[in-house]
Amino acid sequence: MEMLYRMRDGGAEGLDxxxxxxxxxxxIEERTPSDRVFHRRTITLDIxxxxxxxxxIDLHDLAADxxxxxxxIAVTFAPDVMLTAALVVSVLNDRNEEASFFxxxxxxxxxx
Numbered sequence: 001m002e003m004l005y006r007m008r009d010g011g012a013e014g015l016d017x018x019x020x021x022x023x024x025x026x027x028i029e030e031r032t033p034s035d036r037v038f039h040r041r042t043i044t045l046d047i048x049x050x051x052x053x054x055x056x057i058d059l060h061d062l063a064a065d066x067x068x069x070x071x072x073i074a075v076t077f078a079p080d081v082m083l084t085a086a087l088v089v090s091v092l093n094d095r096n097e098e099a100s101f102f103x104x105x106x107x108x109x110x111x112x
Contacts, residue, residue: 034085034110038102042078047071084108 045062047053049071053062066073083091085108089099103111 032110034104034108036085036102038083038085038088040081040083040088040091044076044078046074046076 047062049065053071062071062073065071085102085104087108088102089104089106089108092099092101099106099108100111105111
């Protein structure tokens with residue numbers, strides 16, 4: 001497996017400096033591509049109610065209203081989709097969330 005490296009100090013000026021930094025293990029942080037598999041599943045709630053449902057209602061309140069008979073809920077599950085670490089980072093970015101949510105860097109590599 002190919003190892004990816006990132007310099008902790010933010011970079012090097014010139015080839016000699018880069019070679020020097022690569023020879024010193026204490027200046028290099030080893031990153032490995034994640035081989036974890038992530039899962040994505042879309043769950044759709046189809047709700048019937050006498051009153052409009054607020055957009056900021058949380059799932060707990062929806063479940064309680066369904067259990068109490070205040071609303072009717074039909075649940076549909078889309079098929080599970082497996083994602084690589086790189087794809088999960090892309091989805092997290094689309095959601096304005098950090099890759100570190102799953103202990104990944106922005107390239108899909110494992111964080112320490």
